[in-house]
Amino acid sequence: MKRQLFTILLFVLLGAVLNVAVAVACVMWTPSGSGLPPYKDLPAGSQWPKRVPSGWPAPTQITIRTSFGQSLVGTLGPVDPDSAEAKNGVAGYGQSLFQWGWPFRSMESEGRTTSRNWGPRFSSEWIADAGTVPRWMVPFENQYRRIPLRPILPGFLINSVFFGAVLWLSSRIMHRYSRREIRRRRGHCLKCGYDLRGAFERGCPECGWNREGATT
Numbered sequence: 001m002k003r004q005l006f007t008i009l010l011f012v013l014l015g016a017v018l019n020v021a022v023a024v025a026c027v028m029w030t031p032s033g034s035g036l037p038p039y040k041d042l043p044a045g046s047q048w049p050k051r052v053p054s055g056w057p058a059p060t061q062i063t064i065r066t067s068f069g070q071s072l073v074g075t076l077g078p079v080d081p082d083s084a085e086a087k088n089g090v091a092g093y094g095q096s097l098f099q100w101g102w103p104f105r106s107m108e109s110e111g112r113t114t115s116r117n118w119g120p121r122f123s124s125e126w127i128a129d130a131g132t133v134p135r136w137m138v139p140f141e142n143q144y145r146r147i148p149l150r151p152i153l154p155g156f157l158i159n160s161v162f163f164g165a166v167l168w169l170s171s172r173i174m175h176r177y178s179r180r181e182i183r184r185r186r187g188h189c190l191k192c193g194y195d196l197r198g199a200f201e202r203g204c205p206e207c208g209w210n211r212e213g214a215t216t
Protein backbone atom coordinates (compact mmCIF):
# COMPACT_ATOMS: atom_id res chain seq x y z
CA MET A 1 0.00 0.00 0.00
CA LYS A 2 2.77 2.39 1.00
CA ARG A 3 4.74 1.33 -2.07
CA GLN A 4 1.76 1.97 -4.37
CA LEU A 5 1.27 5.42 -2.89
CA PHE A 6 4.95 6.16 -3.46
CA THR A 7 4.69 4.98 -7.09
CA ILE A 8 1.61 7.16 -7.71
CA LEU A 9 3.30 10.21 -6.17
CA LEU A 10 6.48 9.58 -8.16
CA PHE A 11 4.62 9.37 -11.46
CA VAL A 12 2.47 12.44 -10.74
CA LEU A 13 5.70 14.32 -9.97
CA LEU A 14 7.30 13.11 -13.22
CA GLY A 15 4.03 14.02 -14.96
CA ALA A 16 4.27 17.55 -13.52
CA VAL A 17 7.81 17.91 -14.88
CA LEU A 18 6.68 16.72 -18.32
CA ASN A 19 3.68 19.06 -18.11
CA VAL A 20 5.95 22.08 -17.53
CA ALA A 21 8.21 20.93 -20.40
CA VAL A 22 5.19 20.67 -22.72
CA ALA A 23 3.99 24.16 -21.70
CA VAL A 24 7.44 25.63 -22.42
CA ALA A 25 7.52 23.73 -25.74
CA CYS A 26 4.16 25.36 -26.57
CA VAL A 27 5.75 28.77 -25.90
CA MET A 28 8.59 27.92 -28.28
CA TRP A 29 6.76 26.24 -31.11
CA THR A 30 3.20 27.50 -31.33
CA PRO A 31 2.64 30.27 -33.86
CA SER A 32 2.90 33.83 -32.60
CA GLY A 33 2.33 37.33 -33.93
CA SER A 34 1.02 37.24 -37.49
CA GLY A 35 0.83 33.43 -37.41
CA LEU A 36 -1.96 33.60 -34.85
CA PRO A 37 -5.67 33.41 -35.59
CA PRO A 38 -7.47 36.77 -35.24
CA TYR A 39 -8.83 38.00 -31.94
CA LYS A 40 -12.31 36.86 -31.04
CA ASP A 41 -14.55 38.65 -28.62
CA LEU A 42 -15.67 36.69 -25.60
CA PRO A 43 -19.44 36.83 -25.07
CA ALA A 44 -20.70 40.10 -23.60
CA GLY A 45 -20.82 39.93 -19.82
CA SER A 46 -17.65 37.79 -19.58
CA GLN A 47 -15.65 38.83 -16.55
CA TRP A 48 -11.97 39.66 -16.62
CA PRO A 49 -10.57 36.78 -14.52
CA LYS A 50 -7.83 38.79 -12.78
CA ARG A 51 -7.70 41.71 -10.42
CA VAL A 52 -7.91 45.11 -12.09
CA PRO A 53 -5.34 47.53 -10.60
CA SER A 54 -6.93 50.23 -8.46
CA GLY A 55 -7.67 53.41 -10.34
CA TRP A 56 -7.84 51.61 -13.68
CA PRO A 57 -10.97 51.75 -15.81
CA ALA A 58 -12.99 48.54 -15.90
CA PRO A 59 -12.37 46.35 -18.95
CA THR A 60 -15.12 46.78 -21.52
CA GLN A 61 -14.24 44.03 -23.93
CA ILE A 62 -12.41 40.74 -23.54
CA THR A 63 -10.78 39.15 -26.57
CA ILE A 64 -9.08 35.82 -27.03
CA ARG A 65 -6.75 34.20 -29.55
CA THR A 66 -6.26 30.47 -29.29
CA SER A 67 -4.16 28.00 -31.20
CA PHE A 68 -2.58 24.69 -30.31
CA GLY A 69 -1.31 24.86 -26.73
CA GLN A 70 -1.85 28.57 -26.22
CA SER A 71 -4.51 31.11 -25.31
CA LEU A 72 -3.84 34.80 -25.38
CA VAL A 73 -6.54 36.71 -23.56
CA GLY A 74 -6.58 40.47 -23.67
CA THR A 75 -8.70 43.32 -22.52
CA LEU A 76 -8.76 47.09 -22.74
CA GLY A 77 -10.31 49.53 -20.31
CA PRO A 78 -10.75 52.84 -22.12
CA VAL A 79 -10.04 56.02 -20.15
CA ASP A 80 -12.60 58.79 -19.89
CA PRO A 81 -12.20 60.78 -23.14
CA ASP A 82 -12.46 64.08 -21.21
CA SER A 83 -9.72 63.19 -18.75
CA ALA A 84 -6.28 64.74 -18.73
CA GLU A 85 -4.79 61.34 -19.57
CA ALA A 86 -6.90 61.10 -22.72
CA LYS A 87 -5.69 64.56 -23.79
CA ASN A 88 -2.19 63.19 -23.26
CA GLY A 89 -2.84 60.47 -25.83
CA VAL A 90 -3.69 57.59 -23.51
CA ALA A 91 -6.51 55.55 -25.02
CA GLY A 92 -6.77 53.00 -22.26
CA TYR A 93 -5.13 50.39 -20.10
CA GLY A 94 -4.76 46.86 -21.29
CA GLN A 95 -4.30 43.60 -19.48
CA SER A 96 -3.12 40.41 -21.10
CA LEU A 97 -3.02 36.79 -20.03
CA PHE A 98 -0.67 34.38 -21.74
CA GLN A 99 -1.71 30.81 -21.07
CA TRP A 100 0.08 27.73 -22.30
CA GLY A 101 -0.07 23.98 -22.05
CA TRP A 102 -1.71 20.91 -23.46
CA PRO A 103 -4.22 19.21 -23.15
CA PHE A 104 -5.29 21.90 -20.69
CA ARG A 105 -3.71 25.30 -20.17
CA SER A 106 -1.42 24.84 -17.20
CA MET A 107 1.02 27.77 -17.00
CA GLU A 108 0.41 31.47 -17.36
CA SER A 109 1.87 34.92 -17.17
CA GLU A 110 0.23 38.30 -17.06
CA GLY A 111 1.10 41.60 -18.67
CA ARG A 112 -0.16 45.18 -18.43
CA THR A 113 0.04 47.86 -21.06
CA THR A 114 -0.76 51.48 -21.67
CA SER A 115 -2.37 52.01 -25.05
CA ARG A 116 -1.85 55.27 -26.85
CA ASN A 117 -3.76 56.60 -29.74
CA TRP A 118 -1.69 59.00 -31.80
CA GLY A 119 -4.03 59.89 -34.63
CA PRO A 120 -4.23 56.89 -36.93
CA ARG A 121 -1.56 54.99 -35.00
CA PHE A 122 -2.27 52.88 -32.00
CA SER A 123 0.55 51.64 -29.85
CA SER A 124 0.99 49.79 -26.61
CA GLU A 125 3.79 50.00 -24.10
CA TRP A 126 4.42 47.25 -21.58
CA ILE A 127 4.31 48.59 -18.09
CA ALA A 128 4.33 45.41 -16.03
CA ASP A 129 4.91 41.68 -16.31
CA ALA A 130 4.03 39.05 -13.74
CA GLY A 131 4.54 35.33 -13.56
CA THR A 132 7.11 35.21 -16.32
CA VAL A 133 10.86 34.75 -16.49
CA PRO A 134 12.70 38.06 -16.91
CA ARG A 135 12.64 39.37 -20.47
CA TRP A 136 16.43 39.09 -20.85
CA MET A 137 16.22 35.35 -20.26
CA VAL A 138 13.90 34.84 -23.21
CA PRO A 139 15.82 34.90 -26.48
CA PHE A 140 12.97 36.34 -28.51
CA GLU A 141 11.97 39.82 -29.48
CA ASN A 142 8.39 38.72 -29.84
CA GLN A 143 6.22 39.90 -26.97
CA TYR A 144 4.20 36.67 -26.96
CA ARG A 145 7.17 34.43 -26.34
CA ARG A 146 7.43 34.69 -22.59
CA ILE A 147 8.10 31.66 -20.44
CA PRO A 148 5.38 31.46 -17.80
CA LEU A 149 6.07 30.57 -14.20
CA ARG A 150 2.62 30.68 -12.67
CA PRO A 151 0.63 27.42 -12.58
CA ILE A 152 -3.05 27.48 -13.55
CA LEU A 153 -5.40 25.32 -11.49
CA PRO A 154 -6.98 22.89 -12.10
CA GLY A 155 -5.26 22.53 -15.51
CA PHE A 156 -1.84 22.04 -13.96
CA LEU A 157 -3.05 19.15 -11.77
CA ILE A 158 -5.11 17.48 -14.52
CA ASN A 159 -2.18 17.63 -16.97
CA SER A 160 0.24 16.30 -14.34
CA VAL A 161 -2.00 13.31 -13.64
CA PHE A 162 -2.54 12.78 -17.38
CA PHE A 163 1.19 12.83 -18.23
CA GLY A 164 1.97 10.76 -15.10
CA ALA A 165 -0.48 8.09 -16.35
CA VAL A 166 1.09 8.18 -19.84
CA LEU A 167 4.58 7.75 -18.32
CA TRP A 168 3.42 4.95 -16.04
CA LEU A 169 1.76 3.09 -18.93
CA SER A 170 4.77 3.40 -21.19
CA SER A 171 7.09 2.25 -18.39
CA ARG A 172 4.86 -0.83 -17.89
CA ILE A 173 4.92 -1.62 -21.61
CA MET A 174 8.69 -1.20 -21.79
CA HIS A 175 9.17 -3.32 -18.68
CA ARG A 176 7.05 -6.16 -20.13
CA TYR A 177 8.79 -5.98 -23.47
CA SER A 178 12.31 -6.00 -22.00
CA ARG A 179 11.46 -8.86 -19.62
CA ARG A 180 10.20 -10.92 -22.59
CA GLU A 181 13.35 -10.15 -24.56
CA ILE A 182 15.63 -11.17 -21.67
CA ARG A 183 13.71 -14.46 -21.23
CA ARG A 184 13.89 -15.19 -24.97
CA ARG A 185 17.65 -14.66 -25.00
CA ARG A 186 18.20 -16.86 -21.95
CA GLY A 187 15.97 -19.60 -23.33
CA HIS A 188 13.42 -19.24 -20.56
CA CYS A 189 9.64 -19.44 -20.85
CA LEU A 190 8.37 -16.08 -22.10
CA LYS A 191 5.38 -16.20 -19.83
CA CYS A 192 6.65 -17.40 -16.46
CA GLY A 193 10.45 -17.41 -16.77
CA TYR A 194 10.87 -21.18 -16.23
CA ASP A 195 14.18 -22.41 -17.69
CA LEU A 196 13.33 -24.23 -20.96
CA ARG A 197 17.00 -24.34 -22.08
CA GLY A 198 15.94 -22.76 -25.36
CA ALA A 199 13.46 -25.53 -26.28
CA PHE A 200 10.60 -23.12 -27.02
CA GLU A 201 8.87 -25.49 -29.48
CA ARG A 202 8.03 -27.99 -26.72
CA GLY A 203 6.30 -25.34 -24.67
CA CYS A 204 6.47 -24.79 -20.92
CA PRO A 205 5.73 -27.64 -18.48
CA GLU A 206 5.41 -25.12 -15.68
CA CYS A 207 2.69 -22.76 -16.94
CA GLY A 208 1.54 -24.40 -20.19
CA TRP A 209 2.80 -21.64 -22.46
CA ASN A 210 3.01 -22.67 -26.17
CA ARG A 211 1.35 -26.04 -25.49
CA GLU A 212 -1.82 -27.28 -27.22
CA GLY A 213 -4.81 -25.17 -26.36
CA ALA A 214 -2.66 -22.65 -24.51
CA THR A 215 -1.74 -19.20 -25.75
CA THR A 216 1.16 -16.91 -25.05
Ligand SMILES: [Zn+2]
Nearest residue numbers: 189192204207
Ligand atom coordinates in the same frame (compact mmCIF):
# COMPACT_ATOMS: atom_id res chain seq x y z
ZN1 LIG B 1 6.06 -20.98 -18.36
